[in-house]
Amino acid sequence: MDKEFDQHYNDELHTENADPEEILDDVAYYRTIAANVYMLGHPDSDTWVLVDTAVGHYSTRIIAAVEKRFGDKKPSAIILTHGHFDHVGSANDLAKHWNIPIYIHEKEIDYVTEKAQYQPADPTMGGGLMSIFSILFPKKPVNLKEWVQPLPSNGEIPLLKDWRYIETPGHSPGHIVLYREKDGVLITGDAILTEKPQSTISTFIPIKNVYGPPAYFTEDWDAARNSVKKIAALKPNYLLTGHGLPMEGPEIQEQLDHLASNFDNLVLPDHKKN
Ligand SMILES: [Zn+2]
Ligand SMILES: [Zn+2]
Numbered sequence: 001m002d003k004e005f006d007q008h009y010n011d012e013l014h015t016e017n018a019d020p021e022e023i024l025d026d027v028a029y030y031r032t033i034a035a036n037v038y039m040l041g042h043p044d045s046d047t048w049v050l051v052d053t054a055v056g057h058y059s060t061r062i063i064a065a066v067e068k069r070f071g072d073k074k075p076s077a078i079i080l081t082h083g084h085f086d087h088v089g090s091a092n093d094l095a096k097h098w099n100i101p102i103y104i105h106e107k108e109i110d111y112v113t114e115k116a117q118y119q120p121a122d123p124t125m126g127g128g129l130m131s132i133f134s135i136l137f138p139k140k141p142v143n144l145k146e147w148v149q150p151l152p153s154n155g156e157i158p159l160l161k162d163w164r165y166i167e168t169p170g171h172s173p174g175h176i177v178l179y180r181e182k183d184g185v186l187i188t189g190d191a192i193l194t195e196k197p198q199s200t201i202s203t204f205i206p207i208k209n210v211y212g213p214p215a216y217f218t219e220d221w222d223a224a225r226n227s228v229k230k231i232a233a234l235k236p237n238y239l240l241t242g243h244g245l246p247m248e249g250p251e252i253q254e255q256l257d258h259l260a261s262n263f264d265n266l267v268l269p270d271h272k273k274n
Helices: 003-013 057-068 091-098 105-112 128-138 221-234 251-260
Strands: 019-025 027-031 036-040 050-051 078-079 102-106 148-150 161-168 174-182 185-189 238-239
Touching: 027 057, 027 238, 036 057, 036 185, 036 238, 057 091, 078 091, 102 105, 105 148, 185 221, 221 251, 238 251
Parallel strands: 050 078, 078 102, 102 148, 185 238
Antiparallel strands: 019 027, 027 036, 036 050, 161 174, 174 185
């Protein structure tokens, strides 16, 4: 790990909560400097899964957070919302540590096995997440080929009976969200955020508002617009995003509808507007 990277971690860790936080009795999350990691399953249950893995070099902290909640019960699998480095960075280390499979949508597999590369980040989009990412951006692409397999194509998520995944392309080609219909819990990855993606690091304060996907990594804006509409149509009760704090309650729907119907104004970068 290089010095600048290490220093950045140490600075940030002073402000970081090292404990997992419970959202529901079988849903918890661990907030890292760059992205959220979710733990799905009751602490007493033998089967539970981890969703997303933050940036690289984070496995020790994630394992510590997991042990606080689950003791020595390891997850049965890792599910990835998409293959961007801030969600898959520690996936290899964790899969190896626990000896468990990693699942991602079929359309993301090539990007996490060094067969394809995402479009480069849009350099005109500066701001908070981007400035963190420029420090954390890995020098080598991740290659999960030893552990990764495609999710079933029917929307089922291995090991999670109550959950389904829904395709939400745009931010990346095979981006998914995870949804549990019985109580309306939605894990959104980067299809929707509750943290303003272009804000500065110092605004990592609890502003709960619904935002579109981070502009600098979003590849297909038409698809991203459709995915926001799809998410709004689900009418989720809980919004658990890849970046930002969890949201609950009626303001979710107001804000999702607002975002869906004003997507071009609110979300499209200026140079993509007609
Ligand atoms: Zn992303
Ligand atoms: Zn992200």
